[in-house]
Amino acid sequence: MNNQSEVAVSIRNLEMYYGYKKVLNNINLDVMKGQIVGYIGPNGAGKSTTVKILLGLIEGYDGEITVLGERIGNGNVDYKKKIGYVPEIAEMYENLSAREYLTFVGELYGLSFDHADQKARELMKSFGLEEMYETRLTSYSKGMKQKVLLISSLLHNPDILFLDEPLSGLDANSVMVIKEILAQLAAQGKTIFYSSHIMEVVEKISHRIILLNGGEIVADGTFEELKEQSKEGSLEEIFNQLTGFNEHKEIAKDFVQTIQEVEQNEK
Numbered sequence: 001m002n003n004q005s006e007v008a009v010s011i012r013n014l015e016m017y018y019g020y021k022k023v024l025n026n027i028n029l030d031v032m033k034g035q036i037v038g039y040i041g042p043n044g045a046g047k048s049t050t051v052k053i054l055l056g057l058i059e060g061y062d063g064e065i066t067v068l069g070e071r072i073g074n075g076n077v078d079y080k081k082k083i084g085y086v087p088e089i090a091e092m093y094e095n096l097s098a099r100e101y102l103t104f105v106g107e108l109y110g111l112s113f114d115h116a117d118q119k120a121r122e123l124m125k126s127f128g129l130e131e132m133y134e135t136r137l138t139s140y141s142k143g144m145k146q147k148v149l150l151i152s153s154l155l156h157n158p159d160i161l162f163l164d165e166p167l168s169g170l171d172a173n174s175v176m177v178i179k180e181i182l183a184q185l186a187a188q189g190k191t192i193f194y195s196s197h198i199m200e201v202v203e204k205i206s207h208r209i210i211l212l213n214g215g216e217i218v219a220d221g222t223f224e225e226l227k228e229q230s231k232e233g234s235l236e237e238i239f240n241q242l243t244g245f246n247e248h249k250e251i252a253k254d255f256v257q258t259i260q261e262v263e264q265n266e267k
C-alpha cells in the first residue's frame with residue numbers, strides 16, 4: 001500500500017520569529033504519505049524549529065499547518081498520537097530500565113502495559129538487546145540507547161516519523177537494518193522526515209530532499225532533480241553549492257593555526 005497521492009503534512013506560509021530574528025521565512029510544503037523526506041540544512045537553518053512546530057512543541061508562528069487532515073494549533077492534540085519522534089538529544093530517564101522506559105512511553109501513547117511490554121521486548125530482541133531489557137539505561141552504550149529511542153518512537157505504530165540523526169552511534173550492521181526498516185515503513189504509507197548532516201545517507205535514503213538555508217527552502221526535489229539543477233555530483237557538493245560554502249580549507253587552516261599559537265612565555 002503506497003498512498004503517495006495523499007497529503008500527510010501541509011505547510012502554508014510558515015513564518016517564525018525568535019525575538020526580532022526571523023528563523024523561518026515563508027515555508028510552503030506538501031509532504032505525501034509514503035514519502036521519505038530528507039530535511040537538511042546548515043546548523044541554525046531552522047530544521048528543528050520546523051519539526052518542533054509540527055510536533056506542537058512551539059507556538060507563536062504564523063501560517064497554516066495541517067497534519068493528517070487536522071489543522072494543528074487549534075487545541076486538538078489527537079494528531080500527536082499518530083506521530084513518532086526521535087530527537088537528536090533525548091532526555092531518557094536513564095535510571096529506568098529499557099522495560100520501564102518503553103512501557104512508560106507506550107502507555108503515554110495509549111497502549112496497555114502488557115501490549116507495550118510484549119511489543120518492546122520483541123523489538124529489543126530484533127535489535128539484539130533482549131538480554132538488556134531489564135537493565136538500567138545508564139549502563140547502555142550510545143548505540144544501544146539510540147536503538148531504545150528508535151523503538152520508543154515506533155511502539156505505537158505512528159503514521160508520521162520525525163527522525164533527527166537517527167543513525168547516530170549505530171554500527172554498520174545496525175545502520176543497514178534501520179535503513180531497511182525505514183524503507184519498509186515508507187512502502188506501507190508512513191511518512192518520514194529524516195534530518196541528518198550525513199549527506200551520503202540522506203542521498204540514498206530519501207525520496208525527496210528539502211534543503212533549508214537561513215530559514216528558507218532553497219532546494220526541493222529528488223536527488224536526481226537536484227543534481228540536474230546544480231550540475232554537481234553528490235549531495236554534499238549540492239549542499240555546499242546551494243548554501244554558498246567553499247571555504248573549508250581556509251577555515252581549517254585558521255583553526256589549526258590558532259591551536260598552534262603559543263604565548264611568548266610558553267616558548
Ligand SMILES: Nc1ncnc2c1ncn2[C@@H]1O[C@H](COP(=O)(O)OP(=O)(O)OP(=O)(O)O)[C@@H](O)[C@H]1O
Nearest residue numbers: 018019023041042043044045046047048049050088
Ligand atoms: N529557543 C530559542 N530561542 C531563540 N532562538 C532560537 C531558539 N531555538 C532556536 N533558535 C534559533 O533559531 C534558528 C534555527 O535554529 P534550529 O534549531 O531550528 O536550527 P537547525 O537547522 O535545527 O540547526 P542544527 O543543524 O544545528 O540542529 C537559529 O538561529 C537558532 O539560534
